[in-house]
Amino acid sequence: MLTIGGLAKRTGTKVQTIRYYETIGLLPEPERTEGGQRRYGQTDLDRLGFVRHGRQLGFSLEAIRELLDLADNPTQSCADADSIARRQLKQVEDRIARLQALQVELQRMIKDCGHHSVADCRVLEVLRDHSECLTDHDRIGA
Amino acid sequence: MLTIGGLAKRTGTKVQTIRYYETIGLLPEPERTEGGQRRYGQTDLDRLGFVRHGRQLGFSLEAIRELLDLADNPTQSCADADSIARRQLKQVEDRIARLQALQVELQRMIKDCGHHSVADCRVLEVLRDHSECLTDHDRIGA
DNA sequence: GATAGAACCTCCAGCAACTAGAGCTTCAAG
DNA sequence: CTTGAAGCTCTAGTTGCTGGAGGTTCTATC
The missing domain is CATH 1.10.1660.10 (Multidrug-efflux Transporter Regulator; Chain: A; Domain 2)
Incomplete structure (x- = not known):
């Protein structure tokens, strides 16, 4: 025991x-x-x-x-177990895809950042840029 | 506004x-x-x-x-932003690796399950088998 | 048989990052 | 001026645990 x-x-x-x-x-x-x-x-x-x-x-x-x-x-029936597994697989594939996109972007952020002052830091720019993925039509008054 | x-x-x-x-x-x-x-x-x-x-x-x-x-x-310094990004990248890479392992296993589970009765359902077996990844030395009395 | 201390017990609180609902007030259009 | 959508605050719930307080039990050693 x-x-x-x-x-x-x-x-x-x-x-x-x-x-x-x-x-x-x-x-x-x-x-x-x-x-x-x-x-x-x-x-x-x-x-x-x-x-x-x-x-x-x-x-x-x-x-x-x-x-x-x-x-x-x-x-x-085993179909139930199968469908649970399929549901999970789909979720897993989605997560992988999103993470890979993210991976690329982070790598770019790091590559472009040359340890200068924040003024010309690309890490922050990348995020700022993309905060404008909400581009023009998402700006107030557009 | x-x-x-x-x-x-x-x-x-x-x-x-x-x-x-x-x-x-x-x-x-x-x-x-x-x-x-x-x-x-x-x-x-x-x-x-x-x-x-x-x-x-x-x-x-x-x-x-x-x-x-x-x-x-x-x-x-921008080094701070850089290190945050690096930390994140590492986590992302770990997550991707784990998810890919999982993906393979789920695919195998689904492939092996032929919609028969639970009696010979491989989905449950895969999980059961692996619950014995804790193999012999993990069994009580070993 | 006494005692020490590790491991157990219950209960409560909290973590991230939201989400949902109750019950009420304000805004804007017709 | 009315109506109903959207706003407000506050509380509580979600998932999957994790940690702590304060107390009890087990087991090994003397």
């Missing part, structure tokens, strides 16, 4: 986080000692491992909850 | 968000009408544009606050 600290260590989770997962019903209430301390078994270790891996993959706790429900009643 | 709603529309910001930026001191308190409604000018439009663009670029509000401070007192 594992203490909450042991479970935390094995799954790379913080103790507080485990208790938090319990309060939101993602993990079941575990056994307790006479004194009231939590004790965990293999099932708990597996379930928490599943949750943590899902989180690393970028699933929301709600998505993970859905997946766990699916896994708990394995009579339904 | 713009109303808060007009400013919101022009910058693609929600009205509540503008008021929020004001309460945290990111935007200055604007002029008010007799009746107490906020009225904004070009400066506010620029400043909020700067903030929103920074947010889209992934800067935290704190980082944006630093940049705005820099822009407000342009006597200091």
Whole structure:
């Protein structure tokens, strides 16, 4: 039997986080000692491992909850799990695209900035310029 | 002069968000009408544009606050702005790397899932397998 | 069996960065 | 001068945790 600290260590989770997962019903209430301390078994270790891996993959706790429900009643179609994964993939692809655009822009900012005075600092200019991506028609009186 | 709603529309910001930026001191308190409604000018439009663009670029509000401070007192060295940008770039690169790993895994999950019953659904298996990335030495009693 | 101190317990508060709603007032058009 | 959209303040909720206060339990050592 594992203490909450042991479970935390094995799954790379913080103790507080485990208790938090319990309060939101993602993990079941575990056994307790006479004194009231939590004790965990293999099932708990597996379930928490599943949750943590899902989180690393970028699933929301709600998505993970859905997946766990699916896994708990394995009579339904797998299409549900598939659609959750597809939804996630789409989000991930969007995020990557936006981040890559950002990466390019930051690189440009850094390249153009020659450590002079702020007066001719390009980092600030880039941001200022783009604050005018809202160009003319976004200016007051246009 | 713009109303808060007009400013919101022009910058693609929600009205509540503008008021929020004001309460945290990111935007200055604007002029008010007799009746107490906020009225904004070009400066506010620029400043909020700067903030929103920074947010889209992934800067935290704190980082944006630093940049705005820099822009407000342009006597200091530009090295500060540069280092903020570098810090951000590193974070962005990390995020991209993690997301790409995730993308691959999700694609595999979807590819392997053939819309059968959950019994042989690979989506759940992938997550289950990896919950055992904590392999043997992570099992209780090992 | 006493004791020390690490690890546990509950409860509350807070983080970022907003978002939403209740209940009320003001503005601007017709 | 009325009407209804848009404004106002204030409070509370969101997601996914994290930290602290103040107190109890477990376990190892003497």
